Amino acid sequence: EGYFYIVDRKKDMILVSGFNVFPNEIEEVAAMHDAVLEVAAIGVPHDVSGEVVKLFIVRKDDSLTAEAVITHCRSHLTGYKVPKHVEFKEELPKTNVGKILRRELRD
Template identity: 60%
Template sequence: FFKSGDIGIMDAQGYVRIVDRKKDMMLVSGFNVYPTEIEQVVNMHPGVLECAAVGVPDAKSGEAVKLFVVKSDPALAEEDLASYCAQQMTAYKRPRIIEFRDELPKSNVGKILRRELRTQAA
């Protein structure tokens, strides 16, 4: 046993798969929501170049999902993306807030800095 800050899932064969970082997990209406799950779905939309999901405080559900999106299609509208998410995700995982950006903050190695996005979203 050791603490890494990662969250993993063990399958029936005993294999462990890393799901996400514990500090990135959101608690929406009592449900654990992992940003990677949301980002994988949204990144499959043809109008999305890249995205990042973070949790923001919400009076109703404790935390809500905020999605930062860089468009690959300039015609992509918030309503189109919200509709796509409604078809692909359960209600508690759907982004409540969608913000379009020209670029996302990244580290020197190209990793999206969720920490900065959380600070900007608060």
């Protein structure tokens, strides 16, 4: 179409086995699950693939499990994009204007 779209920040990109994974894509899929209120994706170090996807999730429903999230993502994403780790939090760190602070999740 001749248009260039910026979908995420380069510094937030996750590199899984040589493939670029945009956190935004993973977050959109995870957020489609009815029991997910908020979600953030980051890359965490991995010995074999360089990085793997980790999700931080604020639940709408406390019965939501990591396995359910991973299964949901597996049905909508290519294998290397599927999160390997899921951590549930009461809230996600944000800036004053409401943007999620991924750098704080990495620490």
